[in-house]
Amino acid sequence: MPCRGTPPSPRYFHSCCLYGNKMYAYGGYSGSERLADMYAYDFETNHWSEVDCTNGDCPSGRSSLVAQVYENSLYIFGGYNGVHVLNDFYKFRLKPVSVPPPAxxxxxxxxxxxxxxxxxxxxxxxxxxxxxxxxxxxxxxxxxxxxxxxxxxxxxxxxxxxxxxxxxxxxxxELKDVSHPVFLKVLEYLYTDSICDTSLEVGVPLLIASERFMLDRLKALCEDNIRREISVENVIGIFIASHRHNAIGLKDIALEFILKNLNDPTVMVG
Known part of the structure; x- marks a missing residue:
């Protein structure tokens, strides 16, 4: 995997825990000494950084330890320092406040x-x-x-x-020329900026509604959903609908599918 920043030195018998979008590694054995440092790897940025764990009472260097994340803190228990098997217990607060996910x-x-x-x-x-x-x-x-x-x-x-x-x-x-389930899908998009569980039976009418209500992003989402369900049985209907409603991206995909399957009689029959 790509890595940026300063990665931890080579080691084994260290602890490793996941918290949010980061992986935390603590301690371990380098082959010559037991380590007492902590590093975090950010999966979104591919960046290593050392975590300051010198505030307060810090554990001594150790390997073969147990570590576990609970709520917004990392807990470390026991391990081996090269001389003694340890039974001490430490807590590192990873975030000052535990913030719930957005809702x-x-x-x-x-x-x-x-x-x-x-x-x-x-x-x-x-x-x-x-x-x-x-x-x-x-x-x-x-x-x-x-x-x-x-x-x-x-x-x-x-x-x-x-x-x-x-x-x-x-x-x-009163709204005419739009079905009840399709208009509910329009509202779902307007309130959440996304749509889910859209079958082909709903996708094409929703594409038509998105053009009527001038919702370009919804139109693009419909095109993307419909293209995933293109088959020799429905491609002609999809091509005609995309042409009528100016869904250029979907029209190009349908045309390309038709050209690749010219020898299939099902496509020609439509």
Whole structure:
């Protein structure tokens, strides 16, 4: 593996533990002495660095020790110093504070289709889907215009009490030419910037919807998912759909697949 920085000196019978994106190596035997130094290897940067473990009570040089990470600290127990078998116990704090992993995407996803947390309702295939105006507007120019610059202005005024109607009432916005599961996928992308578990049956309609709602990244994600499922049975349909909806990358992939399989009668039949 590529290595940068200053790697530890040659040794064996040392400890080795993983924490986050780093590997920590402590102690060991060089062939002539028991070592008492610690090094960290960062898997993201391929960089070795020495860890200062001289603060406070430090273990003496040793080999054949036991080390284990728990929460945000490294614990070292026992070992052999060349004369005695040891039974001392040490703790190194690897981080001043244990920070939980980010959860923003998961939390935002919980907002999708939650009526009690949403302020706009869409009607798709006769079913209501609930969302948040602000999130849709900042993520999509299409929805920004729809919700804040067009026909929705009257609904906003009604919500603010500019009508005799119930102040909590806002009529749903009917969306045509898009299916219920496909629009839920559109919202999944708008809230999380990704899509998952997209079959070919959903991928092509989602590609069409991404063009309608002017979501270039979603369109590219759809193209990438669809290309993985291209076969002699469906390539003609995919080629036609990509041509109609200006999915140039997918169209090129489909055309290349067709040219490679010209002798297959299934492709020609389409």
């Amino acid at each position: 923003l995407v998961q939390d935002l996803q919980k907002l999708i289709n939650r009526p009690e947390l949403c302020d706009v309702t869409f009607l798709v295939e006769g079913k209501e889907i609930h969302a948040n105006r602000a999130i849709l507007a900042v993520r999509s120019e299409y929805f920004k215009v729809m919700l804040f610059s067009g026909g929705m202005r009257e609904s906003i005024q009604m919500t603010c009490g500019g009508s005799d109607m119930d102040s909590d009432y806002s009529p749903p916005i």
